[in-house]
Amino acid sequence: MVGHLVVGQVLTPARLLHALAEHIHTAQTLTSGNFSRQEKKMAISSSDKRDIEEALCRLYDALDGNHNAEGFVAGFTPDGVVSSRYGEYKGHAAITEWLRGHIAKGAEDGARHMLSNFLVDEIDGGAEIRCYLLKIVADDFRIWLAGTSWITAQVVQKDGRWLFTGFRLKHALQKPQGPLN
Known part of the structure; x- marks a missing residue:
């Protein structure tokens, strides 16, 4: 299973895009140790x-x-x-x-x-x-x-x-x- 895609499920473009967006969001919020650079909004210009x-x-x-x-x-x-x-x-x-x-x-x-x-x-x-x-x-x-x-x-x-x-x-x-x- 990737995101909400299940093996054997009919793959529509909408489902694929939704699963991809969910995967990207998950990857961006995973932390490395106690600090996630992806999660933190940069105030530095x-x-x-x-x-x-x-x-x-x-x-x-x-x-x-x-x-x-x-x-x-x-x-x-x-x-x-x-x-x-x-x-x-x-x-x-x-x-x-x-x-x-x-x-x-x-x-x-x-x-x-x-x-x-x-x-x-x-x-x-x-x-x-x-x-x-x-x-x-x-x-x-x-x-x-x-x-x-x-x-x-x-x-x-x-x-x-x-x-x-x-x-x-x-x-x-x-x-x-x-x-x-």
């Missing part, structure tokens, strides 16, 4: 979603453009938190110190970060953005995939800007994949 995506892109623009740790951190609230395989860093000073050390080790030399598959959902008092991150590294001789990650980040709007309160980077691949010399 399309413009807000775009601004949140751009706020994330600006973090990596600061990093890729000129290794600007302070520019990266400017996108966070004063008590913002970055969490990754490298550790957890809370507040502007801690995030800046970690990022400066990461840059000093050469971990961002030649790097370009590409973000894709943005999903933005409203959460209490702000929004959550999730996306994929690809880190490509180039030198004078080659280009290679240096890492892939998932980003899950929380943002709030302050003085007309979206700022990050939490930023989790879950690494999937973190090993240079360049050609063998």
Whole structure:
């Protein structure tokens, strides 16, 4: 049985459309765990979603453009938190110190970060953005995939800007994949 369709029942276009509409409604209201993104009516606008995506892109623009740790951190609230395989860093000073050390080790030399598959959902008092991150590294001789990650980040709007309160980077691949010399 699918919706109100029963095996052996005469299928009319009206019955098929009714069953399909019922199936779609049921699928949209099923929950995943304790939270259903489909059930929740979004109060956040399309413009807000775009601004949140751009706020994330600006973090990596600061990093890729000129290794600007302070520019990266400017996108966070004063008590913002970055969490990754490298550790957890809370507040502007801690995030800046970690990022400066990461840059000093050469971990961002030649790097370009590409973000894709943005999903933005409203959460209490702000929004959550999730996306994929690809880190490509180039030198004078080659280009290679240096890492892939998932980003899950929380943002709030302050003085007309979206700022990050939490930023989790879950690494999937973190090993240079360049050609063998």
